[in-house]
Amino acid sequence: MKTKIGHLTCVHTWNDTRIYLKQCTSLYRAGFDVSLIACTDEVDFPPEGAKIVPVRPSRNRAVRMLTAPFRVIRAALRGNCDLYHFHDPELIPAGVVLKLLGKRVVYDSHEVVPDQILGKYWIPKFLRRPVSRAAALLEKIGVWFFDGVVAATPSIADHFPQGKTATVQNFPILDELAQPHPSPFRERPPRVLYVGAVSSLRGVTEVVQAMSHLPEDLDAEFTIAGGFRPQSLLTELESHEGWKRVDFRGWCSREQVAECMGQSRVGVVTFLPAPNHIAAQPNKLFEYMSAALPVVASDFPLWRAIVEEAGCGLLVDPEDPQQIAEAIRWLIENPEEAEAMGLRGRRAIEDRYRWDREFETLQNFYAKLLNKAEQGREPLVCQSGGDDSGDRRAA
Template sequence: MQGPGSQPRPFVAHLSSLHHPGHVRILHKECAALAHAGHDVFFIVPGGGPETMAGLDNPPPFLRVSGPKRPKSRLTRMFVTTWQVALQGLRTRAKVFHLHDPELIPPGFLLKLLGRKVVYDAHEDLPRAIRSKRYLPRFIRWPVALLAGAVELLGAMAFNAIVAATPAIARRFPQRKTVLVRNLPILAEFGHNNPLPFSERPVQAAYCGGITEIRGIREMVAATDLAQEDIPLRLALAGPFGPPTLLESAKQLAGWQYVDYSGVVDRSELPALLRRSRAGLLLYHPEPNHIEALPNKLFEYMAAGLPVIASDFPLWKEIISQAQCGVTVDPLDVEAVAKAMAAMISDPNAAEAMGQNGAEYATQHFAWEQEKEILLALYSRLTPPPQIASGR
């Protein structure tokens, strides 16, 4: 409650129709940072409720999560849930609306007409992402990508600010409106004073995150199978399969017998899983939206002191080379992946040294604590403190 003479807390609404209520970038990083800094923050998301707050460490008192029911189809989400989320946001009396999905751009135009300030958070390069959507027939991917990109740029012209997750995404938007807020790890979540020596860890590699065809699930399982010729290797998997039917398909692969699948793990359990492994896998396919991406997993592996075996994209090769924290391979070359896994995991001393290099480099260059200040500076411009008239 505000005391006499105190300045009102700025009301902010973060909106998502697509993401999970516990989304790390939105809830754990951006919403939590703003609430701790003195904003009254609402996160409106399908399936959101007070129970969502249980997943936060040190939950701020002025952060609330709510939202409509989860939609049963993609079309319902795009054409009904988007407007439900926006209308619930309007009921919060927020002055600033922060949109996290491209499908919220049309409601964003309405919010601008109603006099609200609107921020668009570009998590990915939308046109490139659409060109990688396998559920779309190939012949319509380019036209849909062009149309979506045009709508996104119209939003950029109308809205007050753009938050971009990578430099490549930022280059698509007007420079004067755009700030770069990278999706980097919260280092405190991954620090550990007495990590288990690599020589005492299980002989396993890990992958944590969304599990899809284009994120290399088949190659990871096949490479684990092939690596058995050199080392009795296990693959620790954690995260949701997309689509869910892919799980049954993956179980039919020969190498699945060497997989330990934990399902969707609580975020608090992730650091412990990584600290039980000897290498982190990041074998995204060379899809348009992956080439210049900055995946949070890469930096979480580094922050956890885990050496990385990653796709040989130029940007990733540069980061891993500078940090001396792993190796890069052709993600579609199963034999090369298997050899890299066997070589790294069979030499725990070298793997541990690379892991330590990555942890030190992440502390210096890839920490959410640095990005948070950029976000807070943007909001200080969007929600300046009210002017209090002086007495005469």
């Protein structure tokens, strides 16, 4: 009988890259019986792969935080899984309930939650620090109950007990975003690309300002493939001089993201120095590298180590639009060197920063928690090429 794994989220979309595309799809291909319980109005899901169990969402954030965990846990219990793996701090109380009912429970920490809360625009500033402290306490209590913690980066793992924590990093599926026949690099338009959620803390305002510092004859364009949080930021940026050089695509599927990358010359990831960014490992940095795009990245110590070791881009002060503009201009005006940087970044992904190796860690962690080794079974490993082929239906 197949081992039944239930993944739970009330915050992320059902087709979230880390949860669905990487973890659930990889587990399904490795032979697990996988269900993903997620809050969504959608009813049209892929006919094959992990089973999507939709739960009615709430549009109001406060209502969602109070009621969604109950709906998710009801659906989870109906699944009667061997192991439950949840992805939101809002579900920590639900995870404790599952554990008290005798289930095996894993908490997946995508962020350093207390630090993340300090940058939440929707929480009044005077409340952010006490809410952050409360979240830290909630995590500490919850982790005492749980069987294990999966951390998205080593710096996140440092916040949890070493003996019950596994680090499963968000590295790319090798060929998901690398088009088989991309436009030749030096024939591409001078397009600068940003992929992902757009917020003030992610430095997009400074990049838009940087576009106004570029010479007109450079004909550079800034493509944004992602949604704004909050939406008012879009209205604000539309008034900037640099916005006339922006191609705003809005939310894009993974296929559309791959197409954008295959037609761009520079990938930007210039997060501002918020507490939750300094030691972060942003997905988009590694995704640009996987598509052989040279990067312009924030000059944080960890990011500097990654970019300089790979030789894959330029580092800037993310709060300095002029410096960002100079880096973009150099990469566009020096296509031979820029292309070489992109290729070095791709080699670094192939050699080190790849999802299939992280998936091995996840499987072995599951095997440990499920006592597979004690039953004489070897820890499962991903099949060669199995989970790294990607599922381009997911976003």
